[in-house]
Amino acid sequence: MSTVSIERQRKKIHPHKFTMWVAIGSMVMMFAGLTSAFIVKSNQAGWKTINIPGVFWISTAVIIASSITVQMALRSFKQREMNQYRFLTGLTLVLGAAFVVLQWIGFQQLWEQKITFRGSGAGQFLYVIFGLHAVHVLGGIIALIIMFIKAFAGKVKLYSSVPVEVMATYWHFVDILWLYLLIFFLIIG
């Protein structure tokens, strides 16, 4: 392949990466819809605010850590340090799973404070919005598991960093989305 074409390749974003960005746009719209519903509702009668359980702070730390590990995994993949890549992917996987478990614990603590599905205050929105966010993290975990297995079942050597980059982009997105949601609930909830 000529150098010109390689030059062109570098300039253009890979369509799979681009697709992920568009998908992120649509997920942003979904959560924008939910949080604007939250704002509309919060101005109406019978609105009840809540105190965010402390465990959500731990989960915040965990997901930020996982964002760092996924970025490191991407870097080691690009440097072809495959053992380190496998380790960091596995670590991200564990952190992601820990995040979902911590969210579940947070839900349980809220439930014990008698904040159930009954009513229409911040608590009910929290279950829906944080729950949907956790579903998005679970989707990322499934993708990570697939990549983790592929990294070991390696008869075919993996050279294209595109899937890893797409994965990392998505993972950073759910991380930033979580920060947005947490801050949103802290300020308005």
Place this chain on the structure above:
Amino acid sequence: MSDAMHIHPEVVTTHDVHHDEHHVHHHKETFISKYIFSMDHKTIGKQFLITGIIWAIIGGLFSVLFRLQLGYPDTHFPILETVFGKWAEGGQIKPEFYYALITMHGTVLVFFVLTAGLSGTFANILIPLQLGARDMASPFLNMLSYWFFFMASIVMISSLFISTGPAAGGWTVYPPLSALGQASEGSKLGMDLWIVSMALFVVSSLLGGLNYISTILNLRTKGMSMTRMPLTIWAMFFTAILGVLSFPVLLSGLILLLFDRNLGTSFYLSDIVFADPNGAGMIILPNEGGSAILFQHLFWFLGHPEVYIILLPAMGMVSEILSVNSRKPIFGYMAMLGSLFAIAILAFLVWAHHMFVTGLNPFLGSIFVLLTLLIAVPSAIKVFNWLTTLWRGNIRFTPATLFAIGFVSLFISGGLTGIFLGNSTIDIHLHDTMFVVAHFHIVMGVASMFGMFAGIYHWFPKMFGRYMNSTLGYIHFWVTIVGSYLIFWPMHYEGLAGMPRRYLDKSSWVSFTQFGELDKMITIVSIIVFAVQLMFVFNFFYSIFKGRKVTTPNPWGSNTLEWTTPIRPGHGNWEGEIPEVHRWPYDYAKDGREFIPQTEPVGENESKH
């Protein structure tokens, strides 16, 4: 990798993987991988089309059934009881059945036919072919898109066969009617299945939309700059953007509705009191603090862009077909593009005009009136350009051309009544009347169906390598256009007189008895028009197998790239290298030549486009 790849470096970046795969695996193609779990965009497009046709027959049949009730409210049709049993006891359609029919007619036609069937079909078939791409950016996601649509279809179909019947609260599923199982039979299991089906549908249309956008932006062949794209592609592009940004919001709204229905939350419910069906007095529900208007905002934030998701692909195809068949360049390409863009932006800013009388703040309403009426500007630009494209053209009246002209006619007629309804003051009188039914059926429903028919007749040779029968096509067109106006035009008068939509039986209102005969006429015409659509379906399937064979790769003398492929293109579309593009797609009747394909280099003395 072939030599071709060196000449077209962009192609390498995007297709190196898939392209090689296809060539390696060609001989291994089985029936299942070729026709069922296919990753070829052309096959997926045909799957969308045929599924859409099946849905159109079902949805159309529903409208014939409720038209029977509206035209003949006192007549008994024993055959209805034979077929539908308890839903039509004594040969008359029961109220629950009637509401289920109108709800399903709306849902099926809006989403399953005119969204999946229309843009699913033509975006899939045309985007890679007209851009010069071997397939979509992600053929796998594209396949998933169809199969999510298929699952949504299965769930929706199954809801027709449960004992409490399908959703029956109108296609807009407003709570509290849709949120409370006690409210009606159709708000029980049928409503849950509706939500699940729509959630699957949203996933399908998101996967499709992602692919369309990234294919259009990333996989264009060499020389195909954005302003050299056919208007079909521009229309599909804006359609996909609208879908990707608005469908997720509908999903949010439906998730909250699902919680309200099944888990006891009160997002939409407040202060509900209803009479106990067993006569034990009034029952007060514990739900408090919910807002039914909130759902309407979330619903119409999708619902209005959805109108353009339906309409824009039809607009794009009509532009292309009119230009090709009047043998003239499209008039005002950049204006067409700019008006598409303006419509796409305005689509997000007008949703509350569906809510003028549902409790919306009147001050807010006045802003939405202004924004709504602004849509008239880009719409008028488009109509002007279609007419000037036809003006003094050397028009070939193929069935596709006729349907495209029919689209323009319907778009004008229906668009004008939009100016009435867009005014919140006039809407106080006209809302929820047959006037609204007339308006949106003409401007969006029938017009987009015409766009779809035009597209099917025009690109059938590309899809199946055969022509559809033109005589049947002409009969199809004339009966449908005359019939559509006969059906929907009188509804304006009914609506102006205050006749409400969605009512089962209006015979107890003396003021509406004058419309009794008119309603009978509408019913008879709808049965005739429905029969002619069945004839079209026959023509479609017959022509796939027995139609006249296409013998030339470019039967319409068209400039666009899809006609540079073999008559029956395989997976990968072009056998050799992908052609390079040198000009815009509308060089018709230029320099004494009838048409100059996009692949032809610009001559020395030629003005560049």
